[in-house]
Amino acid sequence: MSRVLVGVKRVIDYAVKIRVKPDHSGVVTDGVKHSMNPFCEIAVEEAVKLKEKKFIKEVVAVSCGPTQVTETIRTALAMGCDRGIHVEVSGKDYEAMGPLQISKIFAALAKKEEASLVILGKQAIDDDCNQTGQMTAALLDWPQGTFASEVTIDGEKVKVVREIDGGLETIKISMPAVLTADLRLNTPRYATLPNIMKAKKKKIATMKPADLGVDMVSRVEVLRVDEPPTRLAGVKVETVDDLVAKLKANGTI
Amino acid sequence: MFPASRYSVQAQRCIRALKTVQAEHAPPQHYMWRRNCSSAVMPRITSHYTIFPRDKDPRWEGVEMARFADEADVVIVGGGPAGLSAAIRLKQLAKEQEKELRVCLVEKASQIGAHTLSGACLEPSALNELFPDWKERGAPLNTPVTEDLFSILTEKYRIPVPMLPGLPMNNHGNYIVRLGHFVHWLGEQAEELGVEIYPGYAAAEVLFHEDGSVKGIATNDVGIAKDGSPKDVFERGMELHAKVTLFGEGCHGHLAKQLYRQFNLRENCEPQTYAIGLKELWLIDEKKWRPGRVEHSVGWPLNRNTYGGSFLYHLNEGEPLVALGFVVGLDYTNPYLSPFREFQRWKHHPFVAKTLEGGNRIAYGARALNEGGYQCLPKVTFPGGMLIGCSPGFMNVPKIKGTHTAMKSGMLAAEAIFPKVTAEDPASETAGLHIPEYEDNLKKSWIWKELYAVRNIRPSFHNYFGLYGGMVYTGVFYWILRGKEPWTLKHAGLDSAQLKPAKECTPIEYPKPDGKLSFDLLSSVALSGTNHEGDQPPHLTLKDDSIPVANNLAIYDGPEQRFCPAGVYEYVPLETGEGMRLQINAQNCVHCKTCDIKDPSQNINWVVPEGSGGPAYNGL
Numbered sequence: 001m002s003r004v005l006v007g008v009k010r011v012i013d014y015a016v017k018i019r020v021k022p023d024h025s026g027v028v029t030d031g032v033k034h035s036m037n038p039f040c041e042i043a044v045e046e047a048v049k050l051k052e053k054k055f056i057k058e059v060v061a062v063s064c065g066p067t068q069v070t071e072t073i074r075t076a077l078a079m080g081c082d083r084g085i086h087v088e089v090s091g092k093d094y095e096a097m098g099p100l101q102i103s104k105i106f107a108a109l110a111k112k113e114e115a116s117l118v119i120l121g122k123q124a125i126d127d128d129c130n131q132t133g134q135m136t137a138a139l140l141d142w143p144q145g146t147f148a149s150e151v152t153i154d155g156e157k158v159k160v161v162r163e164i165d166g167g168l169e170t171i172k173i174s175m176p177a178v179l180t181a182d183l184r185l186n187t188p189r190y191a192t193l194p195n196i197m198k199a200k201k202k203k204i205a206t207m208k209p210a211d212l213g214v215d216m217v218s219r220v221e222v223l224r225v226d227e228p229p230t231r232l233a234g235v236k237v238e239t240v241d242d243l244v245a246k247l248k249a250n251g252t253i
Numbered sequence: 254m255f256p257a258s259r260y261s262v263q264a265q266r267c268i269r270a271l272k273t274v275q276a277e278h279a280p281p282q283h284y285m286w287r288r289n290c291s292s293a294v295m296p297r298i299t300s301h302y303t304i305f306p307r308d309k310d311p312r313w314e315g316v317e318m319a320r321f322a323d324e325a326d327v328v329i330v331g332g333g334p335a336g337l338s339a340a341i342r343l344k345q346l347a348k349e350q351e352k353e354l355r356v357c358l359v360e361k362a363s364q365i366g367a368h369t370l371s372g373a374c375l376e377p378s379a380l381n382e383l384f385p386d387w388k389e390r391g392a393p394l395n396t397p398v399t400e401d402l403f404s405i406l407t408e409k410y411r412i413p414v415p416m417l418p419g420l421p422m423n424n425h426g427n428y429i430v431r432l433g434h435f436v437h438w439l440g441e442q443a444e445e446l447g448v449e450i451y452p453g454y455a456a457a458e459v460l461f462h463e464d465g466s467v468k469g470i471a472t473n474d475v476g477i478a479k480d481g482s483p484k485d486v487f488e489r490g491m492e493l494h495a496k497v498t499l500f501g502e503g504c505h506g507h508l509a510k511q512l513y514r515q516f517n518l519r520e521n522c523e524p525q526t527y528a529i530g531l532k533e534l535w536l537i538d539e540k541k542w543r544p545g546r547v548e549h550s551v552g553w554p555l556n557r558n559t560y561g562g563s564f565l566y567h568l569n570e571g572e573p574l575v576a577l578g579f580v581v582g583l584d585y586t587n588p589y590l591s592p593f594r595e596f597q598r599w600k601h602h603p604f605v606a607k608t609l610e611g612g613n614r615i616a617y618g619a620r621a622l623n624e625g626g627y628q629c630l631p632k633v634t635f636p637g638g639m640l641i642g643c644s645p646g647f648m649n650v651p652k653i654k655g656t657h658t659a660m661k662s663g664m665l666a667a668e669a670i671f672p673k674v675t676a677e678d679p680a681s682e683t684a685g686l687h688i689p690e691y692e693d694n695l696k697k698s699w700i701w702k703e704l705y706a707v708r709n710i711r712p713s714f715h716n717y718f719g720l721y722g723g724m725v726y727t728g729v730f731y732w733i734l735r736g737k738e739p740w741t742l743k744h745a746g747l748d749s750a751q752l753k754p755a756k757e758c759t760p761i762e763y764p765k766p767d768g769k770l771s772f773d774l775l776s777s778v779a780l781s782g783t784n785h786e787g788d789q790p791p792h793l794t795l796k797d798d799s800i801p802v803a804n805n806l807a808i809y810d811g812p813e814q815r816f817c818p819a820g821v822y823e824y825v826p827l828e829t830g831e832g833m834r835l836q837i838n839a840q841n842c843v844h845c846k847t848c849d850i851k852d853p854s855q856n857i858n859w860v861v862p863e864g865s866g867g868p869a870y871n872g873l
Contacts (some may be wrong), residue, residue: 033871192453
């Protein structure tokens with residue numbers, strides 16, 4: 001029960017208005033406010049809580065991307081992670097990077113760092129893929145506790161309460177395992193200034209995907225990105241009869 | 254990581270629960286307020302600890318309030334042009350003279366440049382002094398001004414005014430910049446030089462030594478709930494102590510307000526007068542794009558007695574982007590005036606509409622700016638600190654430029670501080686260093702000459718002919734005599750005192766936004782990217798919760814609903830009973846400071862919210 005790997009992703013802040021690039025190849029990211037993916041914050045908080053409860057000895061924050069992601073790793077370090085790993089991916093590789101490549105990187109790192117747990121956010125708010133945790137578990141052939149809203153360590157096993165469509169499901173899985181954090185797992189702490197200052201002294205190791213034997217070639221090609229169609233104004237009607245008449249005129253019924 | 258409190262988290266929760274039970278039995282004085290003249294009960298609006306101190310609040314008993322403290326040589330509040338220039342200059346001097354200097358800069362925005370908003374036509378004078386090699390360093394000054402147009406607008410037509418050399422607005426030699434990007438670049442240069450920059454942390458409190466001099470600042474606390482009680486994630490801010498603290502909060506800074514009172518810095522100057530500037534970025538049709546073109550206008554839609562005007566700059570950064578905006582002097586008298594809606598209305602003028610037709614709006618923001626100039630400059634040094642940049646207010650109003658003077662003031666501050674702060678024995682009377690040399694240097698510099706020369710232009714608008722009288726004055730006394738007239742005109746006094754009661758004024762009929770050129774307020778606010786943690790006390794604090802309805806609404810018809818460019822203030826009907834109440838949508842705030850300036854009751858006190866909240870401007 002020594003080491004936990006936590007994945008953190010740097011995404012466009014959720015309050016920012018997204019703009020599609022004029023050439024429709026993607027969204028504008030230059031100079032736009034970015035922050036840590038909210039589900040990744042919850043994942044970091046859970047890992048740090050487990051360390052405080054003395055179930056694990058070390059929390060390692062991992063992020064993949066260009067130099068800017070080191071800011072995200074620093075925030076994770078300020079929240080309580082012990083050290084960071086920055087897997088350098090930039091340019092075309094970064095734009096094409098998706099859950100498949102990330103999960104390969106995490107699988108390789110989990111083996112290299114001999115982690116007992118890999119905790120990730122359930123999904124990223126920019127692509128909403130909800131795949132990385134599951135793919136990582138599959139590549140490692142480890143059990144997975146996804147959509148976790150409660151995590152309890154019980155000896156060599158982990159009890160996970162999962163949020164599913166039908167309600168809550170409680171499972172017990174053996175470690176090493178992959179967990180993905182859902183919204184109600186915890187309330188992340190703030191990264192306070194004294195901790196940010198201390199975090200500057202914590203180590204962030206840099207490596208490339210090639211060092212882990214991972215090829216970054218994407219199997220997905222983005223053809224085009226468009227804005228969602230503008231919503232037309234709604235029409236208010238006074239009575240049910242009006243509503244039926246409008247729906248009939250519209251051809252809906 | 255949790256605060257080392259005397260009690261465990263569970264025990265704290267228990268104590269809090271007990272306190273709530275006790276409070277429920279106590280008469281509800283703090284939590285509800287009854288209006289004198291009606292039986293309606295007003296919900297409490299303000300819960301901030303600056304109005305309701307925590308040492309008297311039972312919910313805060315037993316909460317650990319000790320703060321972690323750290324020492325630096327110089328602490329700078331505000332990562333704008335002034336603060337960053339001061340930091341850079343300090344580190345440049347340290348490098349030249351091979352001395353060690355710890356410079357820490359705190360900035361409330363989540364990243365440097367995110368709260369920066371300006372036209373802007375940058376005069377590179379200060380930049381040339383700071384970084385003579387700015388071009389090689391990649392400073393984003395990509396658009397030299399090629400064309401300069403000035404117009405007086407009427408409802409349908411445009412009267413061109415020749416831009417003669419020597420007129421303050423002549424922009425030959427200047428650059429159109431996206432100031433947010435420029436400030437971001439300055440931040441990168443500062444970090445390279447070793448300045449410690451901490452974005453996302455707001456300076457919330459000034460700290461004082463026993464002898465009354467400034468000791469430093471404390472950053473904001475986090476984890477306070479909307480009703481003012483501590484949450485589980487509550488953590489105190491951090492104290493940063495310094496030999497000298499520089500305050501570069503920009504126009505109408507909230508800590509600066511405190512310092513003016515504390516050290517009586519404004520006893521020999523006029524009260525500052527302001528304007529609000531609203532800005533948008535548009536991607537326009539390529540055929541209409543004229544990179545390097547600068548357009549200014551006065552006149553329509555404002556009447557001749559309301560100071561204000563517009564700007565429209567064509568940027569040259571690879572795409573057909575224009576920066577445009579509208580400025581309204583906050584000494585306006587009609588409470589029905591809405592600067593936002595004047596701005597939206599102005600875009601429909603044929604001369605402006607033809608540039609914007611077929612284009613797309615991609616950004617919006619607003620900020621107050623200084624208009625007082627020379628007459629309103631306070632004392633800028635005090636024991637332990639000094640004021641730099643737009644905070645004391647070095648903007649050259651007729652030139653519509655304040656960035657170059659802000660940067661220069663930061664640099665002069667650094668040059669005055671450096672010998673004192675690196676001296677073996679500072680020989681200071683107070684624990685915090687008092688460095689009046691900064692003010693002496695300012696008075697000898699080109700900032701002072703510039704501001705003195707244009708000092709009478711803005712006040713000259715206070716005459717029967719308003720705008721036209723002012724233009725005649727500028728033509729005669731500035732263009733011909735260069736501001737050498739022996740008199741100094743006065744401003745009209747506090748902006749907040751200028752509003753006439755609503756019943757003496759006519760409501761203004763604004764056209765509905767058409768969704769193509771003009772837009773509604775809420776969709777504009779969404780474009781600013783502004784957001785705040787929802788569960789925190791509103792940072793627009795009211796000294797007295799009863800005054801908005803009793804005074805602002807009753808006499809002035811609630812002008813804050815109109816002058817706030819972000820829709821923070823709304824008068825809504827009470828849920829039960831007759832009457833209205835003020836609703837403060839603090840999450841929308843874009844940190845422009847207009848409400849603090851223009852509130853006729855001076856009841857609104859803007860304080861800083863949790864750090865990294867606020868707008869997310871990108872190159873505005």
